Amino acid sequence: MIGAIWNGVAGIWQQEKGINVESNNLSNSSTVGHKKDQISFSDVLYTQAGFGKGVQTHTISKTFTQGQIVGTGVGIDVAMEGKGFFIVKNRQDDSIYYTRAGNLVQAKDGFLVTQDDYKIQGLVPQSKLTTSTNPADMMFTDEYTKSMISSNINNSNGTIYNINAKTTDYIKSSKDDDFLRKGDGYKTSQSKINDIEALQNDYIEKLNKFLMDQNGANIPSVSQKSQIDFSSNLSSLQATDNILSITIDNKTYSVKFDVNSSINEEEMQKLYDSLDANGKAKYNLVDPNSIKSQADIDNMPINTPQEILDKAEAQALRDNQINNYINSNSMINAMKDLSDKISSKEGMSASVKDGTLVIDTLFAGSSFKLSDIKLNDTNFNSTNLQDAVKGSGLAMIDSARDALKNAVERADAKFLQITNVLEYGNLGVIGENDINVRLDALGISDKSTAEVSISNDGFVFVKSEGHSFLVGRLSTAGFRNEQGLEPMGGNLYQKSKYSGEPFNADTMNKIIGGSLERANVDYGTTLTQLMVYQKAFEASSKSITTSDEFLQTAIEMKR
Incomplete structure (x- = not known):
C-alpha cells in the first residue's frame, strides 16, 4: 500500500511535467521559429514476477519538424x-x-x-571590382545622378556578380565637338547623348543574353571596321555637282560638292592638319610651311643657265605641291561631310583621318552592311579592316561596358561601375561573417x-x-x-x-x-495531450487516495 502511494506520487509528478511541457508549447505557439518540446516516459525498476515502482521521465526533446x-x-x-x-x-x-x-x-x-x-x-x-573614369572615384556620390544598370549575373559555378553602374549628368556636360574634329568621328551634343542611350540598351541586352546562355567561352567582342578608298578617282571629278553616296544598313548617306580650282595657305594648313601621316602620304601633301612662296621664286636670279633651271624647277615643284592640295581638297572635304553625317547616326562613327573613309560601329561585336558606294557614276567596293566578333561570356559583357564608358566620356561625363563578386559554391565552408547593410560603411555609396x-x-x-x-x-x-x-x-x-x-x-x-x-505547435494535438495528462494526473491522485484508504483500514483492523 505504501508502494502504491509512492507510485501515485510519481505519476502526479511526471504527469505534471507533461502538462508543463504542453503548456510551454501552447505559450510559444506565436513565437517565431519555435520548435515544440516532446516528453516521453518510462517505467521504474521491474523485477522478475514483480511489479513496477512507478513512472519516470525518459526524455524531453525538441521536435524539429517544419513550421508553417x-x-x-x-x-x-x-x-x-x-x-x-x-x-x-x-x-x-x-x-x-x-x-x-x-x-x-x-x-x-x-x-x-x-x-x-x-x-x-x-x-x-570576396571582391569589389571598380571601373571608373576617375580612378579616385570608388563609391557612388551625389555627383552620379544617372542610372545606367543594376543587374545580377548568377553563374552555374556558384558565383554571383552584382553589377551597378551610374554616370554623372551627361546631358548637361555634353557639347558639340570642336570644329577642327570634323571628319574624324565628329559628334554633336545630341548625337553623344543618343550614343549613350543606345549603348546603355545594348549593354542591358548583352547582360540578358549572357543570363540565358552562360556556357560560352570568354571571348571579347570586336566591332566591324570598314574602309573605302576614293583617291583613285580624283581625275574624273566634275567641276560641279559631284555626288558621293553610300548605303549603310539600308540607310543612304550622300553629299553633293563642287571642285575648287584654287586654294589658299590657310585652307592648305587646315587640310594638312586634319590628316595623319598616312593620309598626307596618300595625297602627297607636304607641310604648307615648307612650300616655297611665289614671291621667293619670283625673286630668284636668272643670270645664268643654272639659275634659270633652278627657278624653273622651284616653280614646277611649287605648282605640283599646290596642285596636290587643289586636287585632294574638294574630295577630302566631301568625305569629311559624309563622315560627319554617318557619325551623327547613334552608335556609328566615321573618319577620313588616313585619307580614306573608315567606318566603324560603337556597338561592341556588331557589324553593318555597306552597299551602293558611289562617286558620281563610279561604283566602289569596301574593304574590311576588322571583322566583327560577337564575343561571349563575361568578356562580351566587359566589351559592352567599355563601349558605354567610352561614349559617356565622349560626352565629358564620368562613368562608375561597381561589381560585387560573391562566391558561394563551396559547400565545405560555413559562412561566418558579419553582414553589414550600410552602404557608406561598405564603401559603395555615401x-x-x-x-x-x-x-x-x-x-x-x-x-x-x-x-x-x-x-x-x-x-x-x-x-x-x-x-x-x-x-x-x-x-x-x-x-x-x-x-x-x-x-x-x-x-x-x-x-x-x-x-x-511559425511555431510547429499543433493546437489539436497539444490540447488533446493536455487532457490526457490531466486525466492521468487525476487517476494517479485517485491511486493515492485509494491506497490511503486501504492503509487506514489496515491500521484500524490492528486496533
Whole structure:
C-alpha cells in the first residue's frame, strides 16, 4: 500500500511535467521559429514476477519538424523551409549560436541582427571590382545622378556578380565637338547623348543574353571596321555637282560638292592638319610651311643657265605641291561631310583621318552592311579592316561596358561601375561573417539609409535610388543529431557533444524572403495531450487516495 502511494506520487509528478511541457508549447505557439518540446516516459525498476515502482521521465526533446511559413511583406524577414539553422554570433564574446527565427532587424551600426542583437552570419562579397573614369572615384556620390544598370549575373559555378553602374549628368556636360574634329568621328551634343542611350540598351541586352546562355567561352567582342578608298578617282571629278553616296544598313548617306580650282595657305594648313601621316602620304601633301612662296621664286636670279633651271624647277615643284592640295581638297572635304553625317547616326562613327573613309560601329561585336558606294557614276567596293566578333561570356559583357564608358566620356561625363563578386559554391565552408547593410560603411555609396531585402535564395540586397547592391548571403548550418543541440532560450541553440559539429546545410533547405516560420505547435494535438495528462494526473491522485484508504483500514483492523 505504501508502494502504491509512492507510485501515485510519481505519476502526479511526471504527469505534471507533461502538462508543463504542453503548456510551454501552447505559450510559444506565436513565437517565431519555435520548435515544440516532446516528453516521453518510462517505467521504474521491474523485477522478475514483480511489479513496477512507478513512472519516470525518459526524455524531453525538441521536435524539429517544419513550421508553417507565412508571408509578412517585410523585406528583412526571412524563413527557412527544410533542414538547418541560421547562424548568429554573440557580440560580447563572439560565441556562435543557431536559430530558426528569421525576424531580423538592422542595428544602429548597420549589421543585420536578431531581436536580441545577435549578429546574423553568412558570406560577404570576396571582391569589389571598380571601373571608373576617375580612378579616385570608388563609391557612388551625389555627383552620379544617372542610372545606367543594376543587374545580377548568377553563374552555374556558384558565383554571383552584382553589377551597378551610374554616370554623372551627361546631358548637361555634353557639347558639340570642336570644329577642327570634323571628319574624324565628329559628334554633336545630341548625337553623344543618343550614343549613350543606345549603348546603355545594348549593354542591358548583352547582360540578358549572357543570363540565358552562360556556357560560352570568354571571348571579347570586336566591332566591324570598314574602309573605302576614293583617291583613285580624283581625275574624273566634275567641276560641279559631284555626288558621293553610300548605303549603310539600308540607310543612304550622300553629299553633293563642287571642285575648287584654287586654294589658299590657310585652307592648305587646315587640310594638312586634319590628316595623319598616312593620309598626307596618300595625297602627297607636304607641310604648307615648307612650300616655297611665289614671291621667293619670283625673286630668284636668272643670270645664268643654272639659275634659270633652278627657278624653273622651284616653280614646277611649287605648282605640283599646290596642285596636290587643289586636287585632294574638294574630295577630302566631301568625305569629311559624309563622315560627319554617318557619325551623327547613334552608335556609328566615321573618319577620313588616313585619307580614306573608315567606318566603324560603337556597338561592341556588331557589324553593318555597306552597299551602293558611289562617286558620281563610279561604283566602289569596301574593304574590311576588322571583322566583327560577337564575343561571349563575361568578356562580351566587359566589351559592352567599355563601349558605354567610352561614349559617356565622349560626352565629358564620368562613368562608375561597381561589381560585387560573391562566391558561394563551396559547400565545405560555413559562412561566418558579419553582414553589414550600410552602404557608406561598405564603401559603395555615401548614402547611409536604404531599404534592405533578402531574396528567396538568401542573398541580402540593399536598395538605394533604383539600384540593388549585393552585401551578403545568409549561411545555414545542419547537425547530424538536431535533438542533441542544447537549447539556450531566446530561440537559440548551441552545439553539444551529442549534436555533432555543424556542416553547411545550404542544399538541405530553401530560404524564403519576406516571410517567417511559425511555431510547429499543433493546437489539436497539444490540447488533446493536455487532457490526457490531466486525466492521468487525476487517476494517479485517485491511486493515492485509494491506497490511503486501504492503509487506514489496515491500521484500524490492528486496533
